[in-house]
Amino acid sequence: MNVRHGFIGGYATSLIGGARITTDIDLIIDGDPKTLQTQLVENCEDFTMSSQNKLHFQSGIHTVTIEMLRGGGERQLKLPDPKTVELVELAPRSRPGRVESTFSQLSST
Structure with a gap:
């Protein structure tokens, strides 16, 4: 599943050093959220859909x-088109201790 995406919200803030208040992960994607959700559930056993x-x-x-939100176009949310936004790629090596500690925070809630 090759879908351009970006993290937004509290998770994104925590990756660059801010405080995280929520435990969900918000994504802005270049594609249909329902289609991607279906693909993830069908192909990855770690993903499920809740009764809600x-x-x-x-x-x-x-x-x-x-939570996945579609960016770009004439969307009501007016999120930026992922194709036009400068993306910052983060990996554990780019912020030593930050990515790992974010997942530790998720695990402790």
């Missing part, structure tokens, strides 16, 4: 809610 129709990712004993 929310996408969940199982991380060990913890469940993380994933």
Whole structure:
């Protein structure tokens, strides 16, 4: 599943050093959220849909809610088109300790 995406919200803030208040992960994607949700659930056993129709990712004993929003075009939310936004790629090596500690915070909630 090759979908351009970006993290937004509290998770994105925590990756660059800010405080995280929420435990869900918000994504802006260049594609149809429903289609991607279906693909994830069908192809990855760690993803499930809740009875409230929310996408969940199982991380060990913890469940993380994933919300996907479509960016660009004439969307009501007026999110930026992922094709036109400068993206910052983060990996554990780019912020030593930050990415790992974010997942530790998720695991402790």
